[in-house]
Amino acid sequence: MPREGQPLDKLGFLTxxxxxxDDPRAGHLETLRIIERAEELGYDSVWLRDRHLQxxxxxxxxxxxxxxxxxxRxxxxxxxxxxxxxNPLRLAEDLATVDILSGGRLNPGVSVGTPMRYDDFKTALYPDTYDVEDFSKRRVTRLLDCLRGEPVSDFEGTVGIEVFSRRVQPHSPGLAGRVWYGGGRESAVWAAQNxxxxLTSSVVTVGDSASRDFATIQAEHVDAYLAHVPDGAPARVSQGLVVIPTDSATPDQVRRYQAYAQARYERTLTPQGPRGLLFSPDxxxxxxxxxxxxxxxxxFQRATEVAFALPFSFEPRDYEQIIDDLAGGLGPALGWTPKSA
Incomplete structure (x- = not known):
């Protein structure tokens, strides 16, 4: 685990x-260029968020x-x-396809629960079943079963010239072991057991913790995860905070970055909403x-790797400066070594 003088294992970022x-293609191509740039800089990983109707x-x-x-790489x-x-079966097909194309480099992170603003679009999403859909962790286990190659069909064989399989195709061995799950202490324990x-992020749920300090609660969740990983099983933990280095930033960029963090600071002081969400300061x-x-x-002391989150509302040149400084400044300061192609 990272301590001063002990090198960070893996460095990544989240966008x-x-x-x-008006021009969605430009933004998507920008994201692809960022991923290519990250590989050139020696990053271990890049992670994409998932936003619907945004x-x-x-x-x-x-x-x-x-x-x-x-x-x-x-x-x-x-x-x-x-x-x-x-749909877990259809998603498994897509994930396995990308994993095959990438040569086994995909790390799918997933979550469950009622979708955000579900009532606004539930009849468009599930017109006949919106009131009976199961949003529990069962959706994760169904996905894992598909990725592990468990049978999903009662039929296997040839009909005419078409050949059918009982399991999801393509099958990508090892992909199920690279699935990630995020959440609070209860979710951490469940993830370990399954x-x-x-995945940790810049938001935690306070739950029954006696602390109101973000770092302490995040550490408690990681400890709970590690305590429930079966003996001998692999255990990867990734920490995700909003971290903005300013080594090569212009004075204008520094001012904007500081203003961004300050505008979001008040929400870090007390738990928010009925779930008791506590945000980390940027x-x-x-x-x-x-x-x-x-x-x-x-x-951070308990994580083996990091995926620092890029802020939502910055400009392309800001992201370039941040990911360059993460790789060239902060990473080495944490003992991290860039990877070669």
Whole structure:
């Protein structure tokens, strides 16, 4: 686990892939260029968010299919696909296809629960079944069964010239072991018990924790995950915070980055909403300052890899500066070494 003097294992970042309604192609191509640039810089991974009925990537699997054939080494992740809008069997086909194209580099992150603003579009999504859809973790286990090659059809054989399989095709061995799940303490325990990797983010649920400190609660969730991973089983934990290095930023960029973090700071002071959501403060500063803060962060201390989140509303040149400084400044300050192609 990262401590001062101990190198960080894997460095990645997460992007929403925003675009303009008037020219969505430009935004999607920008995201693909960012992924290609990340591989050139030696990043271990790039992760895409999943946004429906918004101006961010709604089909990360499709975008990652394009990224898979433009890159050769970097891991490609989703953080996260809300399974409430997906059919697990069909999604398994898409995920396996991208994993095959990428040579086994896909890291699907998923979540469950009632989709955001479900009442606004439920009749368009599930016109006949919107009131009986199961949004529980059963959706994850169905997806895992499909990815592991469990039978989904009662028939296997040849009809005329067509050959049918009982399991999802294509089948990509090992993909099920690269599925990630995020959430609070209960979800962390469930993920460990079901063979999933664990994603943390810049939001935690307070739950029954006695603390109101974000880093402490995040560390408690990771500890719960690690405590329930079966002996000998792999256990990957990724931490995701909004981290903005300013080493090569212009004075104007620094001012905007600081204003962005300050505008979001008040929500970090107390739990928000009925679920008790607690947000992490955004970290802005030079790489040496950020490294010092991260080494003191209880959640970071327990992670084996990171996927720092890019802010939603910045310009392309801002993202270029941030990912360059993450790879060239903060990563090395955390003992990370860029990977070669």
């Amino acid at each position: 929403i892939g925003r675009f303009s309604e 101006f961010g990537i709604s089909s990360p699997v499709a975008v990652l299919a394009a990224a898979a054939v433009r890159t050769s 970097i891991e490609l992740g989703t953080a996260v696909i809300p399974l409430g809008l997906e 063979g999933l990797n664990y 970290l802005v500063g030079r790489s040496d300052e950020l490294a010092e803060k991260l080494y003191a962060h209880a959640g």
